[in-house]
Amino acid sequence: MAINLNRSEAVIREKRLKSIIGYTGTVKDILEKTKSGCLKNRSRSFTQTTNCSSGCAQFYLSTITDAAVVNHAPIGCLSDAVGADVGYKWGQNMRNWEKKSINVINTNMSEETTVFGGRKILKAAIFEAYRRFKPKAIFVTTSCASAIIGDDIDSLVQEAEEEIGIPVVPVFCEGFRSQIWASGFDAAFQALLTRIIKPPVKKRPELVNLINFTASGSEIIKKIFDRLGLVPQFGIPFSSIDEISRMSEAAATISVCGTLGGYFGNALEQKYGVPYVTALQPHGIKGIEDWLRNLGSILNKEKEVEEYISEMQETIKPELSKLREKLKGKRAVVGMGPSFSHNYIRLLEEFGIDVVWGLSWHYDALHDHGGCPSCTLELEKSEKDVNISVNDQQNHELVNILRKYKPDIFIGRHPGQSVWAIKMGIPSIMVGDEYSAFGYEGTIEFGYRILDEITNSNLAKNLSKRITLPYTEWWLEQEEFTFLEREAK
Numbered sequence: 001m002a003i004n005l006n007r008s009e010a011v012i013r014e015k016r017l018k019s020i021i022g023y024t025g026t027v028k029d030i031l032e033k034t035k036s037g038c039l040k041n042r043s044r045s046f047t048q049t050t051n052c053s054s055g056c057a058q059f060y061l062s063t064i065t066d067a068a069v070v071n072h073a074p075i076g077c078l079s080d081a082v083g084a085d086v087g088y089k090w091g092q093n094m095r096n097w098e099k100k101s102i103n104v105i106n107t108n109m110s111e112e113t114t115v116f117g118g119r120k121i122l123k124a125a126i127f128e129a130y131r132r133f134k135p136k137a138i139f140v141t142t143s144c145a146s147a148i149i150g151d152d153i154d155s156l157v158q159e160a161e162e163e164i165g166i167p168v169v170p171v172f173c174e175g176f177r178s179q180i181w182a183s184g185f186d187a188a189f190q191a192l193l194t195r196i197i198k199p200p201v202k203k204r205p206e207l208v209n210l211i212n213f214t215a216s217g218s219e220i221i222k223k224i225f226d227r228l229g230l231v232p233q234f235g236i237p238f239s240s241i242d243e244i245s246r247m248s249e250a251a252a253t254i255s256v257c258g259t260l261g262g263y264f265g266n267a268l269e270q271k272y273g274v275p276y277v278t279a280l281q282p283h284g285i286k287g288i289e290d291w292l293r294n295l296g297s298i299l300n301k302e303k304e305v306e307e308y309i310s311e312m313q314e315t316i317k318p319e320l321s322k323l324r325e326k327l328k329g330k331r332a333v334v335g336m337g338p339s340f341s342h343n344y345i346r347l348l349e350e351f352g353i354d355v356v357w358g359l360s361w362h363y364d365a366l367h368d369h370g371g372c373p374s375c376t377l378e379l380e381k382s383e384k385d386v387n388i389s390v391n392d393q394q395n396h397e398l399v400n401i402l403r404k405y406k407p408d409i410f411i412g413r414h415p416g417q418s419v420w421a422i423k424m425g426i427p428s429i430m431v432g433d434e435y436s437a438f439g440y441e442g443t444i445e446f447g448y449r450i451l452d453e454i455t456n457s458n459l460a461k462n463l464s465k466r467i468t469l470p471y472t473e474w475w476l477e478q479e480e481f482t483f484l485e486r487e488a489k
């Protein structure tokens with residue numbers, strides 16, 4: 001389905017990518033169902049809390065260095081701004097920048113607002129954001145409350161924009177719009193694509209847009225790209241409105257996360273002809289090689305890429321085989337967003353680790369380029385059929401999976417999950433940094449991190465002796481998918 005940039009709202013993932021949040025089975029089974037068009041979401045009769053798409057959109061846009069976000073919502077909808085602020089400061093620290101907080105204002109919608117409408121407070125908040133932060137653009141994010149009462153955001157932001165003279169851009173990301181919180185990334189990108197990115201003034205054949213979260217790996221990327229005669233433009237976090245507005249001038253777009261970058265990359269290709277590189281994520285050996293080879297073939301850098309690959313393969317060979325010897329046969333459970341989860345399953349299997357279960361928070365049956373996710377297709381090639389589930393961050397399912405499989409390690413990408421494994425005495429790694437296991441050196445480093453965790457598991461063991469899980473014995477004895485709707489025969 002072509003991405004529609006003539007509207008201010010992004011089409012949600014359930015409709016665009018046939019995404020689901022409930023499933024249990026195997027890699028080969030989910031792909032068979034995907035390809036035959038029979039994949040259906042299985043709903044839950046009980047759910048714990050999960051994330052909402054407005055958090056994703058707000059976090060992502062609030063890290064643009066010279067923009068502001070106005071969240072038109074009750075104050076609780078902005079509670080995850082605390083995490084966004086910590087992440088922003090961490091990124092500033094890494095760059096030796098002066099520390100400042102994210103530029104975010106909430107309209108504090110009350111009962112009265114929900115009865116009489118929120119135009120007045122929203123307009124006041126936009127003016128306040130302009131006065132306080134002097135931004136180059138203001139993004140207005142919506143909430144369930146603003147959508148339910150039907151505030152006409154489009155017309156109001158237009159009025160405000162005419163008065164203050166900078167882009168005031170609506171971002172339609174209310175939580176009830178989509179069950180998939182990654183839809184919030186698409187909502188943020190829709191705002192950038194429709195209102196911030198300008199047509200190219202001149203094409204820059206050396207420039208590559210690199211869509212990521214923190215750009216913590218910027219030094220290694222610059223080093224590799226320099227060898228290829230390329231220059232990365234990291235985004236969207238820690239870039240400016242001006243830098244983002246010129247992303248149409250790049251020679252290609254690539255991402256470290258398929259779930260994150262696909263919408264932006266494909267839309268930029270569609271609108272401005274900037275090719276989007278579809279590849280495995282650059283984690284693990286197969287990942288980095290596929291990522292670089294696909295980039296190289298689009299930009300005619302095949303020779304330089306092959307030289308780099310053969311040099312690095314030689315460099316890491318001894319360490320990699322040492323690690324494989326030590327990690328072979330260890331058992332792991334993985335729990336991450338869909339692209340990270342299926343890419344990390346591959347990475348762990350490259351070390352000879354047996355992944356006994358892979359959870360992903362949702363699953364996109366398609367990607368915006370039209371095919372199935374390449375990371376899942378890559379797993380399908382293996383003789384082994386990995387057990388997987390689509391879990392929507394449901395900790396009660398995770399806890400019973402961990403109890404059942406008793407892995408040597410749990411690898412997660414969200415602190416709200418990894419902590420449960422540790423409480424159960426299972427060593428755990430929280431991959432908060434998207435450049436963990438990036439490329440050759442990162443893969444080796446990550447292998448040693450796993451080895452350290454497995455060989456020194458005292459923290460997890462000691463914690464588990466002192467912690468009582470909040471789940472009852474009744475639940476702990478249940479089959480892990482008791483609350484998941486049965487599959488139709």
Ligand code: SF4
Nearest residue numbers: 052054077143144175
């Ligand atoms: S789901 Fe709705 S009410 Fe809850 S945080 Fe998200 S936008 Fe706010």
